[in-house]
Amino acid sequence: MLRRYSVHLILATLGGLVVYLAYNEYLGLYYLSVLMFMGVNIILSSSLNLVNGYMGEFSCGHAGFMCVGAYVASVLGVWLFARDRVFGAPVLDPEYALYAFPVIILAGGIAAALAGLLVAFPSYKTRGDYLAIITIAANYIIISAIENMSAIGGSRGFMGMKGVINAMEDTIYLPWMPIWVFIFTIFSVWVIRRYVSSTFGKGVNAISQDEVAAEIMSVNTNKIKTITFMLSSGLAGIGGGLFAYILGYVNPGSFNILKSTEIMVMVYLGGMGSLSGSILAAILFTILLELLRPLQIIKWIVIPLVLIILMQFRPEGIMGNRELGQTFPRLKKFYRFK
Amino acid sequence: MQQVQQQTTSDPILEIRGLTQNFGGLRAVSDFNVTLAGKQLTGLIGPNGAGKTTVFNLVSGFYQPSEGQILVDGVPTAGLKPHKVTALGVARTFQNIRLWNDMSVMDNIRVAQHYRLGYGFFHSAVRSKRYRQREEEIAREATELLEIFELKKYADEYPRNLPYGTQRKLEIARALSIHPKLLLLDEPAAGLNSSDIHELIRLIRWIHDRFDVTIWMIEHHMDVMMELCTHIKVIDFGQTIAEGTPDDIRNHPAVVTAYLGDDKI
Numbered sequence: 001m002l003r004r005y006s007v008h009l010i011l012a013t014l015g016g017l018v019v020y021l022a023y024n025e026y027l028g029l030y031y032l033s034v035l036m037f038m039g040v041n042i043i044l045s046s047s048l049n050l051v052n053g054y055m056g057e058f059s060c061g062h063a064g065f066m067c068v069g070a071y072v073a074s075v076l077g078v079w080l081f082a083r084d085r086v087f088g089a090p091v092l093d094p095e096y097a098l099y100a101f102p103v104i105i106l107a108g109g110i111a112a113a114l115a116g117l118l119v120a121f122p123s124y125k126t127r128g129d130y131l132a133i134i135t136i137a138a139n140y141i142i143i144s145a146i147e148n149m150s151a152i153g154g155s156r157g158f159m160g161m162k163g164v165i166n167a168m169e170d171t172i173y174l175p176w177m178p179i180w181v182f183i184f185t186i187f188s189v190w191v192i193r194r195y196v197s198s199t200f201g202k203g204v205n206a207i208s209q210d211e212v213a214a215e216i217m218s219v220n221t222n223k224i225k226t227i228t229f230m231l232s233s234g235l236a237g238i239g240g241g242l243f244a245y246i247l248g249y250v251n252p253g254s255f256n257i258l259k260s261t262e263i264m265v266m267v268y269l270g271g272m273g274s275l276s277g278s279i280l281a282a283i284l285f286t287i288l289l290e291l292l293r294p295l296q297i298i299k300w301i302v303i304p305l306v307l308i309i310l311m312q313f314r315p316e317g318i319m320g321n322r323e324l325g326q327t328f329p330r331l332k333k334f335y336r337f338k
Numbered sequence: 339m340q341q342v343q344q345q346t347t348s349d350p351i352l353e354i355r356g357l358t359q360n361f362g363g364l365r366a367v368s369d370f371n372v373t374l375a376g377k378q379l380t381g382l383i384g385p386n387g388a389g390k391t392t393v394f395n396l397v398s399g400f401y402q403p404s405e406g407q408i409l410v411d412g413v414p415t416a417g418l419k420p421h422k423v424t425a426l427g428v429a430r431t432f433q434n435i436r437l438w439n440d441m442s443v444m445d446n447i448r449v450a451q452h453y454r455l456g457y458g459f460f461h462s463a464v465r466s467k468r469y470r471q472r473e474e475e476i477a478r479e480a481t482e483l484l485e486i487f488e489l490k491k492y493a494d495e496y497p498r499n500l501p502y503g504t505q506r507k508l509e510i511a512r513a514l515s516i517h518p519k520l521l522l523l524d525e526p527a528a529g530l531n532s533s534d535i536h537e538l539i540r541l542i543r544w545i546h547d548r549f550d551v552t553i554w555m556i557e558h559h560m561d562v563m564m565e566l567c568t569h570i571k572v573i574d575f576g577q578t579i580a581e582g583t584p585d586d587i588r589n590h591p592a593v594v595t596a597y598l599g600d601d602k603i
């Protein structure tokens with residue numbers, strides 16, 4: 001009984017604690033935003049792991065999908081619920097912002113999932129290095145498209161999301177952003193976990209190991225690839241939406257290849273095909289980034305260096321191909337995660 | 339040549355008419371014809387590079403034929419993706435074992451059930467009743483299958499850790515988990531030692547007795563073919579050069595010429 005609900009219990013306690021601390025302002029704005037970026041990074045790394053780890057493809061354009069989610073969610077939210085230079089008065093009563101917010105974030109996710117088709121269709125015929133190049137191209141296409149939309153700020157960026165958050169807080173005074181980040185992080189990990197552990201989702205792993213055998217043993221490989229790319233980019237879009245609202249400002253430049261690389265570093269740090277690895281790596285990486293912040297640009301010497309050292313001495317990442325429960329079987333007695 | 343076969347059903351499971359496959363300038367298969375019906379156990383032999391595997395690849399939908407027609411259970415397979423052909427009831431093994439090596443033995447069987455999964459992404463995410471029911475059935479049937487193949491003790495092992503002969507057996511078990519009407523075996527004895535080969539002959543005979551399946555196999559070990567097949571087709575450079583009972587084949591002048599210098603026969 002306790003084993004069955006221990007994960008729920010831990011998560012509820014953790015979430016409750018953070019919200020409580022934030023509500024009473026025991027937790028400074030800085031620490032709170034680091035925690036929120038941790039959540040976003042967990043979403044990004046675990047969703048990229050779906051493609052790069054479980055499916056064995058090499059996507060280098062994850063930030064592009066994040067960008068789609070960020071812009072769709074931001075523009076939609078500001079247009080509906082905030083006063084803005086471009087859109088003027090809010091279209092809907094800001095009182096509803098709170099209830100509409102998850103829908104707005106999901107809408108960003110859906111748009112990003114559709115953008116994922118940009119990579120999914122070529123993947124039917126293309127693999128490996130060639131598909132990797134296509135993912136980079138997709139990343140550039142998305143960024144350039146947005147840079148050229150002057151209505152939403154073009155390369156100068158887009159803001160006004162604070163207005164939506166204020167509208168939520170005016171309705172019920174709670175630290176809404178940490179709450180939503182927390183909920184969506186759990187949602188993402190939970191969906192991925194359920195997908196890859198089902199017989200249906202194991203088709204993803206079969207494709208990674210031997211695509212010909214998968215197709216001939218009755219796996220509809222094109223369908224699985226489409227779903228996997230769409231799920232991965234869709235979740236990246238959700239992460240992007242949250243990222244935009246946490247910052248209160250987005251510009252296309254923050255979703256370039258450098259950002260994609262950052263997400264990739266997390267996946268390889270954690271271990272390919274290990275969900276717990278991706279989560280752990282996202283947490284560590286977020287902390288590392290904060291610790292290195294004073295170094296400014298030198299940060300981008302230290303982080304790649306970490307990657308080189310990692311690839312030299314532990315190329316399989318922190319967790320390798322395994323999950324927490326496999327590495328520490330005794331832990332299994334205490335939790336069950338489905 | 340007469341087809342001396344026990345025709346149990348009249349409808350052919352597999353009918354191939356005028357099958358031709360060109361790879362650039364190379365004609366790998368040329369005007370190939372065959373009809374398999376009932377519970378036959380038929381062989382396909384020929385020297386290296388004769389086009390045997392290509393015929394199997396064409397049947398399983400891996401290539402689209404340059405010319406000719408393939409009908410599985412009366413359904414033309416032209417334009418069908420391999421997974422669709424498999425769903426029609428064609429399962430196969432590969433010349434070089436193609437198991438999913440980083441997935442447990444049990445999962446190797448489970449993934450092969452995609453053609454009749456009966457649920458999709460949404461069900462897997464919400465863990466609906468249908469999902470739970472199907473997963474339970476699949477797990478149960480997979481366990482039963484592993485049990486009758488005496489592979490149950492390896493259920494949680496990775497295939498690459500198993501002895502070579504056991505991997506071959508697992509690949510055959512995985513193919514049978516699809517409940518095929520037609521089973522294609524591409525050189526199942528390749529790489530096996532002589533005791534494994536005896537085991538394999540017993541296994542194939544047992545499968546042939548126990549399951550309602552037509553078996554078509556490629557093999558270089560003539561003793562295996564002589565022992566198992568009732569009918570053998572011989573091809574060379576993509577062309578059929580002889581067919582008949584194992585005894586007919588053994589002494590056929592064209593076969594002897596084709597294999598001249600090839601010490602496998």
Ligand SMILES: Nc1ncnc2c1ncn2[C@@H]1O[C@H](COP(=O)(O)OP(=O)(O)OP(=O)(O)O)[C@@H](O)[C@H]1O
Pocket residue numbers: 361364366384385386387388389390391392393433
């Ligand atoms: N995809 C392909 N592209 C080009 N040529 C091919 C292709 N597949 C097979 N071939 C050629 O077609 C011919 C027949 O090959 P196939 O693999 O069918 O022979 P086989 O009878 O199975 O031989 P073996 O006994 O060595 O397995 C060979 O010359 C081979 O090189």
Ligand SMILES: [Mg+2]
Pocket residue numbers: 390391392433
């Ligand atoms: Mg061959």
